[in-house]
Amino acid sequence: MCGIVGLFLKKDELRPQLGDLLTDMLITMTDRGPDSAGIAIYGDEAEGSVKITVQSDTPDEAFADLDAAVCAAVDAPVTIKVVDTHAVLTLPEAVEKDAIAFLEEKGLRIMGSGASMEIYKEVGLPKDVAARFGLREMGGSHGIGHTRMATESAVTTMGAHPFSTADDQCLVHNGSLSNHNQMRRKLAKKGVFTRSENDTEVGAAYISSRIADGASLGEALEGTLEDLDGFFTFVTGTKNGFGVVRDPIACKPAVMAETEDYVAFASEYRAFADLPGIETARVWEPEPATVYFWER
């Protein structure tokens, strides 16, 4: 089992409430996945800049003067925002690759990067993870979250969802993939590498690699139905929106709700109970083997 939630706002007025709404949704899904939780949140973007989210088990040590060290390494201005075990470094897009290489060399774990996406994930109960990162206070245009009950890899920060394998792209998953090792090897031959042993990360890398090859988000999601074997309900986030696809057997639950203000996704209806206007929302179950996406 695992729990997935997603919220895509259609109106800017709700942006300050995004974190608050998503946090309630995430906590409701605790009994589907109590071992770790994570969220990808798409907030403000600065022109020409990129945000890199990193994690460390020893944040006091690792994040002290990290901005200055990165600044010296890539010779560009860097700002840092430390949030518990995570830090978000903002720097010019042109030096992103060098900065990531430097950070990885320093032993920091890369959670993701992008113009607007920040990723926060840790081991622990969703309510504790949400409190550590102050998820309630975060604003943004859309976000996706995951509560994990591990099957395919260890309960670690790197095994928690969301997984990001390209700028502003991330994936959360309920289910398990059975051909992930084969796909991991195939992708590695193309020069696409993953950072964990996790099956979902391979799914994320597959989607990113298809998009890098020129596919649209819709086409990349269609591709998962052909090329990935196993059970999945996927929710994928991009800078402009989010997409949903379920495998043809569709035994992993999924429900969606739409109002004039938002589109919401959850593993169960329970997660929608506190959303504004849910009583009159259009609520439906996404069809198997059918790609849905919303973009602004």
Next chain:
Amino acid sequence: MSTTLDMTTTELREVNSTLQSAAKAHANEDYVITNPRGSHAMACGLDGPLSVVVKGSTGYYCAGMNKEATVTVEGSAGPGVAENMMSGVVTIEGDASQYAGATGHGGLLNIKGNASSRCGISMKGIDIVVHGNIGHMSAFMAQKGNLVVLGDAGDALGDSLYEARLFVRGNVKSLGADCIEKEMRPEHIEILKELLEKAGADAKPEEFKRYGSARKLYNFNIDHADEY
């Protein structure tokens, strides 16, 4: 006179034990449940005559194992609604998620919206009426009872079917292994007419097609031995 249980102030466990005691007492009371918030196993295991109206949507396994009680959900129901139902009536005003009415032995499950995949899987005597469409693998290994669908059916309808009767008014995307279209005889029209009336469905029995088992999987066929 009905009793209202508000789930913002009453725990699910207390709601269910109240309903279960009332059902067992055979007092034929009316209960209204407000703010169900998608809770799991709402009004399950009711063993006696009782009327329950749930004002909102429910999660997994609502009205499971129902016996004699009448449960109405004024919203949508999550997976496994009326699972293993024995008798009584369960009505879903909205949609039902996967495996609605699974393994049901009797009673009527009346779904006013759509039902998703595996509706009526392994049904054993229940009557299920779906006013909308049903998803793939519905009535898989269905043994007994009637599944009536006013809309369309998804892939692999009635796969490995035993003796359940399937009536579909709309299109069937594909039939499962050993499921075939069968002649609609006068007795089937009668059964269907009665079920449609009971479910308050606006449809004529003559508009439906009947599907059932070709009975080819009942016995091992020696000619196929080399295929294993």
